[in-house]
Amino acid sequence: MLRAAWKSLLGRKLRLFMSTFAIVLGVAFVGGTLIFTDTLNKSFVAIFDNSVGDVVVRPVGAGDADGTATTLTVPGEVVDELAKVPGAARADGNVATFSLFVIGSNNRVLGGQGAPGIGVNDNDAPAAHGIKGLQVVKGRDPRGKDEVALDAATVRRAKYHLGDTVRLVSAGRRALLQPKLVGIADYPDGGSLNGATVSMFDTATAQSLFLDGKDVFTNAWVTAKPGVSQQDLRDQVAKVLPKGFEALTGDKAADESASQLLKAISFITIFLLVFAGIALVVGSFLIVNTFSMLVAQRSRELALFRALGASRKQVTRSVLFEAFVVGLVGSSLGLGLGVLLAIGIRALFASFGLDLSGTGLVFGWRTPAAAYGVGLVVTMVAAYLPARRSSLIPPIAALRDDVAMPESSLHRRLLVGTLMMLVGVAAGAVGLFADVPKQGYWVGAGALLAMLGMAAASPATSRPFLVFAATAYRRVFGSIGVLAGQNSLRNPRRTAATASALMIGLTLVTTMSIAGTSAKASVDRTIERTFLGDIVISNAIGQGFSPEIAETASRQPGVESVTRLRYAEAKLKGDRKFLTGVDPATLPQVIRLQLTAGSLTGFTGNTVLVSKKVAADEGYKVGQELTFRFPKGPTKLRIVGIHDAEFANYLTTLDALSQGGYKPEDSSLLLKVDRGANTADVKAALEKATEKLPIITVKDQREYAAEQRAPIDRLVLMIYALLGLALVIAVLGVVNTLGLSVIERTREIGLLRAIGVDRRQMRRMVSLESVAIAVLGALMGIGMGLVFGVALMASLRDEGLEVTRIPWVNLVVYLLASVVIGLLAARLPARRAARLDVLEAIGAE
């Protein structure tokens, strides 16, 4: 029996290849994602191992405010004391900032989005476990305020040479630094920065640039004497530490930093795995279809096996064996492709500034395990239904001329499918609108279930459309149209399953397109409604910038006022919250704030305005005090008003933030221009003033809105690209279905050709059937996508995305595109049908 299955496999290589392709793609995504994630993890763990001492001493609170720079420091005297601790070989004070960006010789900022620009003092403190830290390996150590050393990768990328004047943009007191490059630093023991840049100054210069010139440090490393463990040293250090400081072992500090960062970028993994899942779901439709058709074609043969004494189980098993082999081959190819994909993802991230070239690809055991697991399980599960049905073929079928596959009734499919859809929609609604844990899973599972339900019901629900299409075809294309229409109606399961594969892609595309368009409309509306300023100055890479910029801007003629916006993160009742700091005096000039309660008069010092939504969710009232964990310690902010703007949940004062220990880095500046002045002229002047700082951008209201919309466009585009893969798989599904149909109907095609159908008509017949399938898929997908998209936007209404906008033009374009997809998918099968040799076709079994 297995031997027969094996033979049958080899006899159908091409057909199986198409269905394997889906497995290959899905598995490639899974494998590629895992390889990339493992590589990412390893490289960051390596970085953080290099960036801690045996024991790290830091101010309490500095660890909480990650993401926001603080003014907390370790005084020099404390560092001197640390060196005297028993078991300590030495203690070094470190100055570190994460917003010092290197401008390359091409006037572009290095690293682009995401990669931090690090500034440190040049000390030769050894990292944990005796590893040498970043050190100057070429040239010499920087001395004085006009000299800098850069890491080797940065020097290479920026195309600087020793002796060049280097441009740096700092978020410290002075925005622009132009020191001379005197040294090139590297890790003597190996190591990489993953695309981050490091600039080194001598300690005094670093202190004056980033720590207001006091003899203080960001943190301190204590190095253990030989034989002293990190833990022992930490305990010794802890004994002498004054209040307000904490000591961690290097291992713990590295772990903490690595896990924080990995958590922050874990969305990448989830994102990619979701697409792997989509590809596999779409692919499984292809497999179900392919195996159904193969079993149908082989029904005579299978019946013969039954007649010869094979048991039902044996027949099922032989079909499943084929699926196993297909899954195995597909997974192996997919794993190979996954490696390439991982390289591709790495290159993609390198272009965003995350350079992982310092770490080789990590191929952990879970990668092949997941790849083969997923590939085999999906294939076998998808092939199970056709396999089971094949065992229902009665042995007598071997003797009959026309073998009809036993089919379950469409009514049952309709019932099951509708039920699944209802459950899916309910689950999705719970995830979107109810307050449950893991909302994303509810929504994802609900959407998947709804789509599968739709697919299950579609053989029945698609009938009206197909009948309509057949009628239209008859009208327009005459008897060729009749034939095409009848063919699409002939096997509703097959047509519907093929269309469903397309549906999934289009559902998601439509949903995304509604979400993207709506989000952009919301951004526009928010800006239009609340933004009264004329000009916005911000940092192109989304980081804070030097307060000096605001001073420069307010000195420009024609500028009436400059309002700083600062962002800070702090915990409130254990949850991380995002605060916006503003200057209450100029706020009303640039932002339209409607207060639904309280007033702006008391908005000074430690006070906060909360948004209507937050107030409603948390039950906050004016006069209530909220205790935030600021770097300097718990701080009470009194609620003085509730506002209805859609942008800042917690709006506080600049004073509150700087007293709380946040560094005075501005996130953006909102400018009001003098009544008589010309905005364009003022803007040009500001651009001139910041010309040496290419990461500082000056925008008017329209450009600002465009800038805010751009990330949405980028995200949507990226998702489209990934969904494109799902569409490619679905198109292959159409090709596969039509190809198999052409083979199945060979004799019919021969007959048609014999009685006078010419090749063009033949091609048209296949194409029309293909278009009917594609448009069916598009209609189902766009319909579901509309429901999903509108529901999604309804659930986001509370999050400040108030506008729901349906991009009708896009939807029409998708529908038209599906016609093109149908025509393209039909090309090969149509050609094959047209080329069939008439005589052979008639004689075919």
Next chain:
Amino acid sequence: MAARVVDLTKVYGTGMAEVRALDGVTLDIGAGEFTAVMGPSGSGKSTLMHCCAALDTPTAGEVYLGDTEIGGLDDKRLTRLRRERIGFVFQSFNLIPTLTAEENILLPLSIAGRRPDREWYDTVIDTVSLRDRLRHRPNQLSGGQQQRVAVARALVSRPAIVFADEPTGNLDSRSGAEVLALLRRSVAEFGQTIVMVSHDPVAAGYTDRVVFLADGRLAGELREPTREAVLERMAAQEAGR
């Protein structure tokens, strides 16, 4: 003259595997005649018919349909020729399963974009006695009915010549007799030219003329054949080998 083949040769394969399915056959098919091509299995009957019917291209020799020599025609012209001047009845699988009997019958006309001649259509339908089956699909018809639908389809476009390859090969003797009688009638009443391939002496009894093939060559013919005469001839051929 409805069709004519001159020195027709068809060779399959090359070298050791070479099969001369037809070896210099010259034959005229008279208009308005019902001709049977007979011979043992493998003698080249189907090949001859396929070549005549523009379904296959001969290795050498000429095929004329009316005055047209089909040797030089491309696929497009051949298709048109089949569509306009030839009718087919195959042994089995004659009908498109998705179409009703009526749609099947009208298919060649509608593919060609021609309107059926109502009167002629009615005549054909009555001749094949299928009026009450027109809305049925092939799988709702018996084998004999299906073949009658196929005959109707072949007749309805008024082709110059109808080719039938063992049209009764899959039928029981009663249904077979019905189909043969139908073919006979269409020759007698409408002057239709029919070429039928068969190895059944009974079938030959319905025809005007029997042409015998053996090993790809003509092996004589009979006019106004009777079942007995054909049997006798076949026995003689067997003996002569």
